[in-house]
Amino acid sequence: MKNSITRSHLLIALILGSVWGFAEVLMGAGLRTCAHLVSGSLMTGVALFFLATTWVATRNLVALVLIVMLASLFKLFDAVLLSFPVMHGAIGNPIFAFLLEGLAFIALIAVFRNVKWKKTSSRALLGGGSALIAVALFPLVIHATGIPACVYPNSMVPLSIFFAPVAILFSAFTVPLGFLVGEKIETFISNIDLHIKSRVLRYMASPMTLLLFLGAIGLFRMLTRSNF
Secondary structure (H helix, E strand, C coil): CECCCCHHHHHHHHHHHHHHHHHHHHHCCCCCCCCCCCHHHHHHHHHHHHHHHHHHHHCEHHHHHHHHHHHHHHHHHHHHHHCCCCCCCCCHHHHHHHHHHHHHHHHHHHHCCCCCCCCHHHHHHHHHHHHHHHHHHHHHHHHHHCCCCCECCCCCCEHHHHCHHHHHHHHHHHHHHHHHHHHHHHHHHHHHHHHCCCHHHHHHHHHHHHHHHHHHHHHHHHHHHHHC
């Protein structure tokens, strides 16, 4: 993995991070404190999809860190719109989950850095393994935010543990999908660099995407504010 980021990598990270952040806000739109049972496990798979897509399209460590930061930024922006404190269960806990998912994915990529990840089976194992690490560590969120992980009704079992099989199986599907999408994006970006000579046009795409999705969240919260 490379530790320096090029402009093309930055473009990819800003776009994918913005889409991921927007998706997380929409999926958690109705949450006040806890995830709705299996929803958190599905969000794990979605997060790992974007992480895998970004890594394949850039092969860059900084890009992975950047998209995690962007997804967190979208949650923080949503907190401002909802007048929620950062350490609210619907804000701080998901951000902690983003960090775990990013760290789990990066750790496995680093540990198995000699693996080429050409086979679908190895990509599925990467997804399932990343999800396993993230969900297993998520109950530690209470030490980071002061807010305990949500538990399955009428039990003391955290939702992340109870629905861990769902997160693992779903991520074993979304990460290979992310590899395929990342390869398409890598080719697409190369074609843009070849055919669009204007640097201004090439590099306007990412900040415009960021502003577009932030604006979409603002509009969405304006239309749904009565529900909060």
